[in-house]
Structure formats: C-alpha cells, structure tokens
Amino acid sequence: MNIAPGEATEDEGPLYAPAKKVFPQSVKGTFRSIKWTLLCFCLAVYYFLPFVRWDRGPNLPNQAVLADMANSRFYFFFIELWPQEIYYFTGLLILAALALFLSNALYGRVWCGYFCPQTIWTDLFLWVERRVEGDRRERMKLDAASWNAEKIGRRALKHAIWLLIAWWTGGVWVLYFADAPTLVRELATFQAPATAWIWIGIFTFTTYVLAGLMREQVCLYMCPWPRIQAALTDPDALNVTYRRDRGEPRMSLKESKRARVEGSPAGDCVDCFQCVAVCPTGVDIRDGSQLGCIQCGLCIDACDGVMAKIGRRPRLIAYDTDENSKRRMAGRSMAFRQVRSRTVLYAVLIAIVGGVMLYALATRARFAMSVLHDNAPMFVRLSDGAVRNAYTIRLSNKWGVTREFWMEASGFAGIVAASADADVTPDGRLHVSVEPDSTRAVRVFLTAPRASVTGKSTTILIQATEAASGEVVRVADHFFAP
C-alpha cells in the first residue's frame, strides 16, 4: 500500500460490518408444513431416544443408544461396538459425507434447510420469539422501542424460555452417555457427577448462543458446508430458484397491469419483498444462488401466497435448476435430470461403503484374539537346549456372559504351551475363562524342543475355540530362535 501510516483515505471502507438484524415473518404453506413436521420428528428423536430400552441380558446396560465412556462401549440397539471397532464410525462419517453430496446433487442444500440442528433449533427459538414478541412488524417495533417495562418483560420472558430449552437440550445430551433414568433421578436430587453438570452447562450455553443469538451468522461465517457446497453443485441440481425469466422485469401490480395493456414486457414479480421478509437468513433469493441461502423453501411458500392472491400462477420461486432457466429462456421445454453421472456415482459409492460395512458387521466374530510376541527377549534358550518364546494373548469376550476358551498352538513337532494364567489340559491345550463383555490378557510360553527348531523364524498358528458356540479364531505369529 502507498498509504502513509495514520492517513485515512476516503476509499477505505468499513472493516467490520454490524450484524444485520433479521426479523423473519411467519408464513404458511407446503414447505413450512414439511419443516414443522421434520422439526417435531427430529426433536422427538433427540429428546426421547435416551429413554428407549433394549434388553441385552443381565450384565449389559439396557439403554438402546448409549455411549458408555467409562467402560469404553458404544451401544446402538442390537449393535455393540468396542473401541477397536472405531472404524465403523469412520465408515458412518464417510456415508454421511456421501449422502450429503448426493442430496446436494439432487436437491441442493436440503440438509441446511430441513435437517441441520442449527436450522431446527433456530426455528424452534424463532417460534418462541414469535409467541412472546409477536410477528415481524411487532418485533421490529419492539426492537426500536426504548427499554420500557413491556420491552424488558417480553425480552426477559423470551430469554428465559430460550435458556430453559437450551438447558433441556444440554440435559438430554448427557443422557446419551449414562443410564438415562438413573441420571435423571441423580440430576433431580443433585446427586449427579460434576461432569454431567459441566456438559449440561456447555450445551446450554452453545444452544442458547447459537440458536438464540447467532442464528444466520453461524451459516454465514462459521459453517464450512456453504463454501464446499458451492463448489459441488452443478446446473442440473434442484435449488430454490427465483425464475428470473418469468419474474423480470419486476414492477408493482398496478404498473404491470398497465404495461401489459400497452404490450410492453412485465414480469410476474410484484416486488412485494415477501420472500425477503420470511427469509430466516435475511437474503434476497432474487439475487440468485448465494452463500446465505439455506434453501429452506419458505420464500416459495411466501411467494405462492402472494401469487394466489393476485391470481397469477404459483412457483415463481421454486425448486428449479440452472439448466432449466437456460432452456426456458431459449424457448425449450423444461427437463429434470436426476439420473446423472454424479448422482449415479454417489449412489454407487454409498452402496459400496454401506455394503462393506453391513458385511463386516454381519460377519464379525463375537470374540477376538490378538497375539503380541515378547520382543525382549525375543527367545530364551533353556538349559536342555530347547527354545522358548513368550506371547501376550488378549481374548475379548463380546458376549454378556462368562465364556470358556481353549487355546492351542501348532507349527512345531513337540511344541508345548504353558501359562501361569491358564489351566493346561492333559492334551496340552490351555483353558481360559473370560468375564462377560471384557478382555483378558494371558501370558503364554511356547517351548519347542531343540531337535525341532530349524530356522531363525518360523510361522506358528495360535487357535482359540469358544466352548459354547464353537467359534474359532486363528492368529498366525512367529517363533524366533537363535
């Protein structure tokens, strides 16, 4: 820059923008109904899911969805995951990303508009705001009014209800991490652990701030998805679109009537700003696709209402594609191409990842064995010349009851297994019982007679059999010698 320090110039614009106040107006219509339905459904799932019970037998928790941090277990109905199976979550995240991409290629920012927690809680908070302070005009008036008793009263009531909802949101969050009925009882009698209160506090704060105070600022400045979404969309994706070809040139109802009589061009848009008034992020959809538009469809409802009143066709604003805008302007008929290479690709990827995950889940063993060879010392020469290797074998029992395991090793003639932690049966197998839903480490010594040790490293096979089910797990490892 060539500007001297301290020298203010006229063309330096403001560096910081004050937050634009948005007072979304209430609206009725198809998309508003869909949004209310989804809102109720999603909130009901969130608030009541921790109380759903699922019987898993005597030694396991009976909460359907539970992230049991203390015992390192995650329960989801019939699925129980151990920490080492964290890759199922990775798979789930990959599926979620692909589903987001697919939904974007088909219906644009349908996630933002209908399912995102930010949208749902903001919608809920807006509903409270409307109930307490009234609709758009009344809220604007109240905002501009001086701080009289009525304003203070209404604002206090609104924030109190918000905080109450935020508190419930945080309160339910912690129920996913402990037995819900027990924790509710503990919270009610102030016996709950400090961590529960801290997490409730954190989520109360974030819910209140994000849904009550930040709202569209989260979408505009914090969320990465609008940036990514803009790079992923294509001309055939359905987006909430102002049909410029039909709407322009916009003019008032009176002017457009006159213009039409005169035979000069007049669009269907009467410039009533209803689409802007109802928008939860305060954007003007008529400016085209933009970062601030979460594509919730409320402007469609608002515009349809106006069009019905003045007797014009609905869907001046509609789910439409860029491609169709071009086609209409070129005088061609509309075409919706949902099956395209990218939607097919996303669907195939979802099917592959989902299929792999389902297969892995359906065929996973109910018990696991890991074998860790001692690396210091790698082997021990015994006084009779035999060679001994030591291993730490971990057996994981994923059943809800104690199970018996039989282990045997093979790979050498005359190999002998011994362990201080296990019983040795007459036929040379090791017998270990493992407590329900737990892991047990057993140190095992394998000794091979001098005559049968030939190489420096020999592959051996350790096999564990679960007595009741007959399930077998085999692990190959090495036997080292001088």
Add this chain to the structure above:
Amino acid sequence: MTTQGQSDFDPVSGRTTTGHEWDGIRELNTPLPRWWLWTFYATILWSVAYWVAYPSWPLATSFAGGAFGWTSRGAVSAEIDALNERRASQGAGLASATFAAIARDPKLMSIALAQGRVAFADNCAPCHGAGGGGGVNFPNLADDDWLWGGTLEEIAATITNGVRVDGVKATRLSLMPAFGKDNLLNADEILAVANHVRSLAGLDTQKGANLALGAKTFGDACASCHGPGGKGNPMVGAPNLTDAIWLYGSEIPSIVATISNPRNGVMPAWGGRLDPVTIKSLALYVHSLGGGK
C-alpha cells in the same frame, strides 16, 4: 505493485472495494462481522487474565508466578505423591503377605507384578536387559538356569544382598580361583579341562584333546564346587556346566579365559536402596519371567 484505486465501487459485483489494486484486480471490501471483532477482543482479555492467573513473564532472575501459584513442577510432584500414596495403599497387603499368600491372591499378584515390572525397568534392565533377557556376562533371568537358586526366596535374597558385595554380610560370595594366573594349573591342563567341560555339555571337543587329563584335572580342581558330574551347586553359585547355557560363552578360548582368570561377576546389594515391598515385587516379577523354580 499496488496502486490507489480510482473508484471504490465494483460494478460487476455491485460492491465496494478497499481501493487496493494489484495488476488490475481490485480487492472487494468484505467486512468481518462486528461480533467477530468482539470475540477477538475477548481472547485478548482472556490472555491478560491468563497472565495474571498463571506463571507468564520471565523476569531478570525469576518469573511472574501467577495468582494461582501453579507450577508444572508442582503439578508433576503432586501427581507423583498421589501415585506413591496409591501404590502404598494398594501394596499395603504385600508387606505382610508371604510369597505363597500373594500367589493365591490374583489381585495382590497383579499389583506385585506391575510394580515389579516397573522397578525392574528402572533398576535391573541396564544389565539384565528389558524382560530379563540378559546378555554375554550378564545372566539371563528368563531361562531355567540359576547361579544362586531360582525359588522366590532365593531370588529375593540375591536381590537384597547382591553378589560379591564388600561389606554386606549375607552377600552371595564365592570366588573361583584364577587357575592360570596364579599358576595352579599349567596350560596343557587348562586346555584339557576346557575340552572336558565341553564334552560334559555334549559339545564337540578339539582334535587330539587330552580328555583323560581333562577328566582327572576336573576331578582334582573343579569338582569340589561344580560337582563330580559338573552339575554345579547353587549354594556357592557354581554354574551347571552340563547344560546349554553359557554365561561367558562356550567356545574353547572363552572357557580357557574363564579358567585362567575368572570374571567373578558382581551385582549390587539392593537391600539398602529399595524397600522390602519393591524387592518382594521384583522377586515375583523375575520369577514370572519363565524360569522360576
């Protein structure tokens, strides 16, 4: 290369510019939201509060300690104290329990083994190796061959009193004579007895070795400690010469060197350095490595 822009309005985007221009490209003015600025100020306030609360500024010879008096050294020593306290309470049963009683109690046993493993790594591993694997000149503690006995009591006694420690009354003490250095045996006898010792372990001997002389010399000079058959004697730390384990090597030059001028290895006495519970835990750990009798 920057120049002052002429216009602060960009007709294409319909937005104002900052007036900065680089090779014909003008920078649009995209103001940050005001709340972002307040958040930034809040972080500055936080940092100031942090300076006050925690140690921060270095001074000439010390540092600003902070209102909470927190130090990382203090935090570590508090953790160590807590750990020692926990170990003392967990291991309380170990002090009075006999080895047999500990072996019957899986919980006590697991505490002893865990403490023993750590104590071994801290004190024993430098010579005996991680996991007790030993090395040339340092006995392997995982095998089934013991110089001074492999029962729990014998291991504990060896750890407590050490091997050949001056001034420790109960130390493991025995000295193999320097048969070569002190001219107790001549070179032929030493070579012959070295070959005889190899034959005891079933190893091949040198061509032309005088095995008869070796056997006679062994009976005269060695059998009193190592036993007539060379099976050794843990009472005096005399190793078994018939097995496959060779502390100083099984080759003729190694054996000749040992007979001529023995190493008579030493080990510190840990009785004065480690507490009885730690020594007990060490004995249990060493015993569990695979060779315990």
